[in-house]
C-alpha cells in the first residue's frame with residue numbers, strides 16, 4: 180500500500196483544513212441538510228439576537244450569561260461541522276493524489292494504415308491503442324493482443340507489477356497505470372470522464388455521496404425527536420406564562436438543544452463517511468455507502484472456487500489417457516485443441532508440452548475454426564479444415580458432446596476422472612468427434628488460512644457457499660478442504676444467479692465475489708458484489724465494490740467493516756439518546772428553580788446554581804461531540820459474535836454509559852462554571 184492510503188487519523192494539515200471547513204459549513208443552505216444541527220444553528224442566531232437587542236427579548240438582566248450560551252451553542256454547531264469536515268478531508272487528500280496520476284497522457288491510436296498520436300482525452304469506447312514498455316496506458320480497456328507486465332501502483336498502491344494478457348480473466352487494464360515490459364494492444368472500454376480513476380476520485384471526494392436507506396431511516400427518527408421536543412419547549416413558554424413564571428428565550432433554547440439528539444445528529448454523517456473511508460483505505464472501492472452497509476448485514480456469502488478459495492492458477496500438470504488411446508495421441512489432440520485457446524488453462528497445455536519436450540503437429544490446426552472457451556459450454560477447441568472436430572473441457576460436457584456425435588465413452592473414463600477430482604484437481608476431457616482420448620489434469624491449491632476465515636464467518640452467523648463450474652467431486656474435495664458450508668458444482672453463470680435469487684427470496688442478503696465476465700450477472704444480482712481489479716471490465720462494471728488488491732477473500736473483511744459501520748451508528752445513537760435523558764435531570768429542575776427558588780428540592784444533582792446548571796449541561800452537550808469524534812471515525816471495536824449478543828452488549832455499554840456520563844460530566848463542569856456564574 181502506498182502512503183496516501185495509510186494516513187493518520189489526524190494530521191495538523193487535515194485538522195487545519197477541517198477547522199476552515201467547519202466555518203464554511205455554517206452556511207444555512209449546507210446546514211439545512213442536517214435538520215438537528217440546523218435547529219441548533221437557528222437557536223444560536225436567536226440567542227445572538229437576544230444578546231444584541233436585549234430590550235426586545237426582555238433579557239437585559241442576563242447579558243453575560245446569554246453571551247456564554249451563544250458561544251457554547253456556536254461551538255456545538257462548529258464541533259459537528261468539524262467532525263464532518265474531518266471525515267471528508269481524508270477523502271479529499273486521496274482524491275488529490277489520484278488527480279496527480281491523471282496527467283496528460285499521449286496515446287498511440289491504431290488507425291487505418293498505421294498508428295497516430297492522439298491525446299488520451301480524445302479516446303472513445305472501442306478505439307484500439309498500442310502501449311509499449313515505459314508508456315502509460317491512456318485509458319481503461321481490455322488487452323486484445325499480447326502480454327505485458329503493468330505497474331498499477333498509482334491506483335492499487337501495490338508496487339509489484341502484474342501480468343495483463345489477452346483473453347481470460349486478467350485482461351482488463353486501467354488508464355493511468357504503466358506498462359513496464361513488453362507491448363500490448365488495448366481496446367478502450369470507457370469514454371472520457373467515465374474512467375476508473377474518474378470514478379475513484381468522485382468516490383473518495385464524496386462528490387456523489389448519497390444518504391443510505393439506513394441513514395435516512397435514522398435521520399427520520401432524529402427529526403421526529405427534534406420536532407417533539409420543539410413542540411414541548413414551545414408550549415412550555417405559554418404554560419409558564421400562565422403560571423406567571425417567565426422563561427426567557429435563551430433558557431428555552433438551551434433546554435431544547437440539550438433535549439434534541441445533537442450528539443448523533445452531529446456525528447451521523449462523519450460516521451458514514453469514515454466507514455466508507457475505512458473501506459477505501461483497505462484498498463476496496465465501494466460504489467456507494469449502501470453497498471458497505473449491505474455488507475454489514477450479509478447472511479450468505481457466495482464464493483467462487485477458482486481464484487477465490489484456490490490460488491486459481493490452474494495448470495496442466497499431467498496427461499492421463501483413457502480407453503485404448505495412447506499418451507502421444509492424447510497429448511497431440513490436447514495441443515491442437517489449445518492452439519488458439521488464450522485462457523491460462525489453454526496456454527498451460529502448450530507450456531507443459533514444451534517444458535517436457537513433447538512435440539505435436541501444428542499444421543493440423545491450419546484453416547480450422549477456433550471454438551473459444553465459454554462458461555456456458557465449459558468446452559473449447561477447434562473445428563479442423565478436414566471436418567474433424569476437436570474439443571476439450573469439463574468431463575460431463577465432453578461426454579455429452581461425444582454421445583451426441585454417436586460415440587461411446589471409455590469404460591475407465593469415470594474412474595480416472597474421479598481419481599483426479601478426488602485429489603481436488605480438475606480433469607479436462609479431450610475428444611475428437613466420437614472418441615474420448617483421455618484427460619488433461621489441471622492442478623490448483625487451496626489458499627492457506629481459508630478454514631479459519633470460514634470459521635470466523637460462521638461465528639458471525641454467515642453461511643458460505645462455494646460456486647464452481649467444476650465437477651461435483653473436485654468441488655466436494657475443495658469445499659471440504661476449505662471448510663465452506665456448502666457448494667454448487669457444474670454451475671453455469673445463470674446457476675450462480677439462481678442461487679443468489681433463491682437466498683434473496685428467503686429474505687437474505689447475499690454477497691459474492693468474482694472476476695470473470697461469466698460472474699458479471701451474478702455480481703449485479705448480489706446485494707454486495709465484489710469484483711477483482713484484475714478481472715474483466717464487465718465484472719467491474721456489474722459489481723458495487725472493487726478490490727484493488729484482487730484478493731477475493733477480502734470480502735470477509737469488507738463484511739466486518741460494514742458491520743462495524745452499522746454498530747458504530749447504533750452505539751452512538753443509543754449513547755446520544757440516553758445522554759439527553761440524563762441532561763433532562765440537570766436542566767429542567769434548574770429552569771423551575773430560576774422562577775420558583777423554593778423548588779430547590781428538585782436539584783437532585785446538587786448543582787451550584789440554576790444558571791450554572793443550564794450552562795454546564797449545554798457545555799457538556801457541546802464537548803461530547805469532539806470527544807466522540809475518534810470513536811465515530813475509527814468505529815467501535817468489532818468481535819465476531821452473533822447479532823443478538825452484539826446488540827445486547829452494545830445496548831449495555833453505550834446505553835448505560837450514555838446515561839451515566841452526563842451526570843459525572845455536568846457535575847464536573849458545574850464545579851468550574853459555578854465559580855464565575
Ligand SMILES: Nc1ncnc2c1ncn2[C@@H]1O[C@H](COP(=O)(O)OP(=O)(O)OP(=O)(O)O)[C@@H](O)[C@H]1O
Pocket residue numbers: 483484485486520522524525552553554557558559571572573574605606607646647648649650697
Ligand atoms: N480453457 C478451457 N477449455 C476447456 N474447458 C475449460 C477451460 N477452462 C475451464 N474449462 C472447464 O470448464 C469448467 C468451468 O470453468 P469456469 O471458469 O467457468 O468455472 P471454474 O473456474 O471452474 O469455476 P469457478 O471459477 O467459478 O470456481 C472448468 O471446471 C473446466 O472443466
Ligand SMILES: [K+]
Pocket residue numbers: 436437438439440441442759800
Ligand atoms: K442534545
Ligand SMILES: [Mg+2]
Pocket residue numbers: 485695
Ligand atoms: Mg472462473
